[in-house]
Amino acid sequence: MIGYALKRFLGALPTLFIIISVAFFMMRAAPGGPFDAARKLPPEIERNVKAAYNLDKPLIVQYGIYLGRLAHGDLGPSFKNKDFSVAQLIGMGLPVSMRLGLLAMALAIGLGVSLGIWAALRQNHWQDYSVMTVAMFGITIPTFVTAPLLTLIFGVYGVHIFGLELTLPVGGWNGGAVRNMILPVIVLSLPQIAIIARLTRGSMIEVLRSNYIRTARAKGLSANAVVLRHALRAALLPLVSYLGPAVAGILTGSLIVEQIFGVPGIGRYFIQAALNRDYTLVMGVVICYAALIVLLNFIADMIYGLLDPRVRLS
Amino acid sequence: MSPAGGRKAEALERAFAGRSLWADARVRLFRNKAAVGGMVVLAAVTLLALFAPLVSRYAYDAIDYSVVTCAPDWWPAEAACNAGGTHWFGTDTVGRDLFIRILYGARVSLAVGFVATLVSLVIGVLYGATAGYVGGRVDALMMRAVDILYSLPFIFFVIILMVMFDRNFYLLFVAIGAVVWLTMARIVRGQTLSAKQKEYIEAARSAGVSPFGIIARHIIPNVVGPVVVYVTLTVPDVILIESLLSFLGLGIQEPLTSWGVLIADGANTMEAAPWMLIFPALFMAVTLFAFNFIGDGLRDALDPREH
Numbered sequence: 001m002i003g004y005a006l007k008r009f010l011g012a013l014p015t016l017f018i019i020i021s022v023a024f025f026m027m028r029a030a031p032g033g034p035f036d037a038a039r040k041l042p043p044e045i046e047r048n049v050k051a052a053y054n055l056d057k058p059l060i061v062q063y064g065i066y067l068g069r070l071a072h073g074d075l076g077p078s079f080k081n082k083d084f085s086v087a088q089l090i091g092m093g094l095p096v097s098m099r100l101g102l103l104a105m106a107l108a109i110g111l112g113v114s115l116g117i118w119a120a121l122r123q124n125h126w127q128d129y130s131v132m133t134v135a136m137f138g139i140t141i142p143t144f145v146t147a148p149l150l151t152l153i154f155g156v157y158g159v160h161i162f163g164l165e166l167t168l169p170v171g172g173w174n175g176g177a178v179r180n181m182i183l184p185v186i187v188l189s190l191p192q193i194a195i196i197a198r199l200t201r202g203s204m205i206e207v208l209r210s211n212y213i214r215t216a217r218a219k220g221l222s223a224n225a226v227v228l229r230h231a232l233r234a235a236l237l238p239l240v241s242y243l244g245p246a247v248a249g250i251l252t253g254s255l256i257v258e259q260i261f262g263v264p265g266i267g268r269y270f271i272q273a274a275l276n277r278d279y280t281l282v283m284g285v286v287i288c289y290a291a292l293i294v295l296l297n298f299i300a301d302m303i304y305g306l307l308d309p310r311v312r313l314s
Numbered sequence: 315m316s317p318a319g320g321r322k323a324e325a326l327e328r329a330f331a332g333r334s335l336w337a338d339a340r341v342r343l344f345r346n347k348a349a350v351g352g353m354v355v356l357a358a359v360t361l362l363a364l365f366a367p368l369v370s371r372y373a374y375d376a377i378d379y380s381v382v383t384c385a386p387d388w389w390p391a392e393a394a395c396n397a398g399g400t401h402w403f404g405t406d407t408v409g410r411d412l413f414i415r416i417l418y419g420a421r422v423s424l425a426v427g428f429v430a431t432l433v434s435l436v437i438g439v440l441y442g443a444t445a446g447y448v449g450g451r452v453d454a455l456m457m458r459a460v461d462i463l464y465s466l467p468f469i470f471f472v473i474i475l476m477v478m479f480d481r482n483f484y485l486l487f488v489a490i491g492a493v494v495w496l497t498m499a500r501i502v503r504g505q506t507l508s509a510k511q512k513e514y515i516e517a518a519r520s521a522g523v524s525p526f527g528i529i530a531r532h533i534i535p536n537v538v539g540p541v542v543v544y545v546t547l548t549v550p551d552v553i554l555i556e557s558l559l560s561f562l563g564l565g566i567q568e569p570l571t572s573w574g575v576l577i578a579d580g581a582n583t584m585e586a587a588p589w590m591l592i593f594p595a596l597f598m599a600v601t602l603f604a605f606n607f608i609g610d611g612l613r614d615a616l617d618p619r620e621h
Binding site: 014015018022023026027029030136139140141142144145147148149151152156252255256259260270271274275277282285286289 | 462469470471473474475477478479550554557558561562574577578580581584585588591592595598599602603606
């Protein structure tokens, strides 16, 4: 087990290395640089600035310097946000993004799994059909459509339920107040809820047909015990391997959601940095995201091995 | 013979007449109401997009400052102004007709969808078929490369690419096509591998069918099904990626437009002009649904194991 974990972990390192290299050279191939401001710097000053950031050296040397610093955990200074290092910026943005992402993930798994089980137990009844119809909406309609539409309904018009007026903030972060987080978290989790509900329903239906479930029923276990103790464990397996793609989906969604709702997370940094040619910040965010995805795929593999004794870890 | 017996004989004859895989699939597809509905909707949107200049009397880039941000005449809520009878979906913030802009957006979105899918189809089929057919170490190496590419956060690379080439319209096709071919390659490779080892291939070989005959008559028909299904599901994916880029301001540039740009504009002005958000979003959602219904219908129709 430990040997396998080590092997998988070492296998992930080349992936990270390739991501870093590709991102580095792609970003540098882009025309324009971080100091092409509207007001042109005097040539001697520009030369000094470039020398200070090593931008005057050949690309391959810059690459070497970058990798060397990275190995020491130094992501470098931000080119555009003066007085901030990339690590500081990510340190400010990442907790915000993580909070949003984790909440969305928790909501997606909780709601998605329950809806999926419910639909599977009522297969081909109206409950099943309505859950699957809603899931179809969730999968088809993209985040950048649901976000403005939900904002229009709950933020601009406001909703009146039982005499209570429920109007949510249209955007802004407000230091992470609950009211400000409701819409972003819902929008971020909707597609994942839909996919997880579909996955759970599919595998649950398959598991409920298997022999050991018939045995459990035959020995007189209650319906709840059969579902919760015997079926659920096996039915959740496909979900574990979906964990990696789910995180990738949430990360992509966060680019949009942070932009729309004005959330100060790292997704927003990334787009601004790419547009401003803030090389080091782009690299920092890409590394951060890639490491997260690689890490979660690794964890998913490990959990899978622990949950399913049929998987031989070798 | 009694009438009932005659019907029975007829039914028997039909059952034994033998239908090809494709005829069978077509019957199943057209029995699927959602898929048929999807095809009708898609045909309608495509025709509207193709003949956009004939449908509306307005040009997509004609600015008219007398009807800035005006609601359509039939708009149920209060609006600052009404655009007049022929602006069916109202006007945008510089008085351009929203209906014609949605149709021009459909042109861009559908064109990107089809062309980028074609790019991914060509790369994916060539790559996957090579890996699957050659097999062995070459296959292992090629698929390992796909695995590594799979774990890259691709949307970031597309964004960097778009920035790199300064929002080049044609590059958009290539960039998106280059991102979505991976799954295609995996599907084609898997299908080729499993088709190669089937008993009916062995039977064909022992019956003396030439290798070319085997590939053309037995392997390709079995590979094409899943590929066709995946193609129908790739087009909406690609439309989504394009719209996402355009939404972020990295895709199509003014005065051209796409659904992503229109939705982004609508999101910015939704408090004053909700129609600018609702109509493009509606068009996009309906089209995406149509593609998904067709894809699901095709999958059910082409997969004989389900029946």
